[in-house]
Amino acid sequence: MKSRFDDFIEKLPKSVHDNTRSYIGTNVAVFIPHTYKIEKGIIHDDYHFVIFHTTPPCATINNKEYQFKSGTLLCMSPGTEITVGVAKNKSQAKYAAISVKKDFFEDIFLKIVGNKKMKSVIYDNHYSYKTLDLLEFFMQEFIYLDIPSPLMIECIETQIVIQLLRDMGLDPIINKINHVQEKSYVKQAIIYIESYYNSNITINEICNAIYISPCHFQRIFKNEMNKTPYQYILEFRLKKAKEKLKEENTSIEEIAMQCGFLNSGHFSTVFKKSEGKTPSEYRNSLKLAVKEK
Structure with missing residues (x-):
């Protein structure tokens, strides 16, 4: 036939x-x-x-x-x-x-x-x-x-x-479900990053914690946050570092370790690239701003 x-x-x-x-x-x-x-x-x-x-x-x-x-x-x-x-x-x-x-x-x-x-x-x-x-x-x-x-x-x-x-x-229904799931994965990843930013966390560690493949995770994180996981980790570490630089009794070396940087040299290099000044210069500018008030 x-x-x-x-x-x-x-x-x-x-x-x-x-x-x-x-x-x-x-x-x-x-x-x-x-x-x-x-x-x-x-x-x-x-x-x-x-x-x-x-x-x-x-x-x-x-x-x-x-x-x-x-x-x-x-x-x-x-x-x-x-x-x-x-x-x-x-x-x-x-x-x-x-x-x-x-x-x-x-x-x-x-x-x-x-x-x-x-x-x-x-x-x-x-x-x-x-x-x-x-x-x-x-x-x-x-x-x-x-x-x-x-x-x-x-x-x-x-x-x-x-x-x-x-x-x-x-399939619009599946796309909607997937989007909700992806937002949940990103939210879990952010909680993990903000909890362990001060350690040497890796993408694989984050993915193992939330049960998702690294390739898929990096794609959905970039789509949702408009930045890579590495960029988010670095930005959060810098944010915490700037908060700690307000504390005069905490050394640059201690802040570097507390915020997950390899050492004070690495911290200074990354900080200056982001902020246009070294951590010490940033701390001095905070002091100057307080005096001017």
Whole structure:
């Protein structure tokens, strides 16, 4: 029986198709190739997604060259043309390609996103392990059952599309939940920083305390605070140092140690770069201001 994806399969060179595991449902097809279709353009009639498990060769998409990385989720809308370059590394390709029928995808897209249109190419997203799990469930229906359940297949197809939309950052409900979670992570990090600023705290220590990956943490902190965690730590240390410089009986060396600086020399260098004067000069200016009053 003719599949809804035969038109796409016919565009693939026989050498590629013969080395590809294919799992074809009613609305979604998953392909696990062992090579790339090299130096010949292919235009997708449906929505097409590629999950890269390793760094692929350069690709030209709609006449623009891209170099994708391992972990990237490439999303292409109908009419997108892609040409894959020659691989420098001759080892086996590791990626998964997902085709979703145009009408099926757009029906779910409309229900989830509303009237917005998806960009023609979205390439700077990262796939989630939830997506990989759903693809695994989808393929298992074909691997372990002689006659896959059409209802089960359709249910998983719907979940795959919804999860892809979430990975693309297009589910407004999930985005709202994520934003609340991210604000909570940043708030916890600030509490930790302001509690332990006087010690040699690291990004890894902060992330271990609030249970978040360093890469994700640094991104959400910068987005929320408009500065990096390191900048926040340094600014808070300087703020505390300026408060302590008002205390005449506390030496510069003691303040440096109390505020988490390596030594008095490091403290003076950082302080002058920020304030335009050394800690001693800053303390003297405070004394002068008091006398003038």
